[in-house]
Amino acid sequence: MKDRGFTLMEMIVTIVVGSFIMLGIAGYVQLGMKGYADTIDRQRIQTQAQFVLEKMTREIRHAVPNSFHVPKDASHCLEFVPIEYSGFYTFKNNDLEFLLGNDSTLNPIPANRRMVINPSRYEDLQSTSSRNIAIGGLAKTGKVFVVTGAASTITGSSVSSRLYIYREKSEVRYCFDTKRVTRNGITVADSVDTSVSGMRYLEPTLQRGGLVHINLEFEQDGERSVYQQDVQVLNVP
Structure with a gap:
């Protein structure tokens, strides 16, 4: 019995078939990797x-x-302007007294802070408006903050007695x-x-x-x- 190897034609056919198989595997892997990359991009978005x-x-x-x-x-x-502190106020004689609802231990009020009552537009928060007053450095009198004479200077009012404190130029x-x-x-x-x-x-x-x-x-x-x-x-x- 004689040993017989591949003929030239058989070798060519084998190489061609093997190439197609490798291309198919490579395409499948590439498709899977592209799908994974697209999924990562969608998740990032x-x-x-x-x-x-x-x-x-x-x-x-x-x-x-x-x-x-x-x-x-x-x-x-x-x-817009973020709220830093908020609370409730009342008028007593010609003074405005208020308490903070979100930081009852704060004392004094930090510098460059202003208080506004019922603003109707952005301009009401500017220093030139009578709807707000500067209260930076204000310390408590007893258990409340007192703004002397504010009842006759501030023009805003709130049915729920709410006030808001914000920092200047904090837009x-x-x-x-x-x-x-x-x-x-x-x-x-x-x-x-x-x-x-x-x-x-x-x-x-x-x-x-x-x-x-x-x-x-x-x-x-x-x-x-x-x-x-x-x-x-x-x-x-």
Whole structure:
């Protein structure tokens, strides 16, 4: 019996068949890796969107009522003033007495703080408005803070006797520009289609409080993910 090896034709056929098998395996592996990479990218976008929405929601809900406005120098932005302290007040003779509800141990009031009662617009929080007063450095008289003569100088009033304290020049600004969402100039989200994304403040009505409508549309590799949310401003005058 004679030993017989591959003929040239058999070798060529074997090489061709083996090449097709290797190409098939490589294509399958590549498809799996691409699917995994796409899943990671989608998860990154989703995580980023959840983070941004949660951060925006938390800050919007704790903003001074009616402090939302579109800055004059940036039409693609929404700006508001965060609350630092809040409490309740009463007028006694010509003085204003108040207590803080979220930090009863604070004493004195930190510097560069102002107090506002029932603001109706952003301008009411400016130092030139009679609806707010400077209280930086104010110390307690007994168990309460007392602003001497404030009853005749402050023009705001609240049916629920609520007041808000904020820091001067503490505005928070969210902007949508160049495929990014920024907070005070710092990027908090990218891959955003800023031509259709944005934030819009809806003023309070008799049926509801103020609302901020958020629309985020992410674009990556031809895929789009849309996130929309309405955030109610919890604080009331």
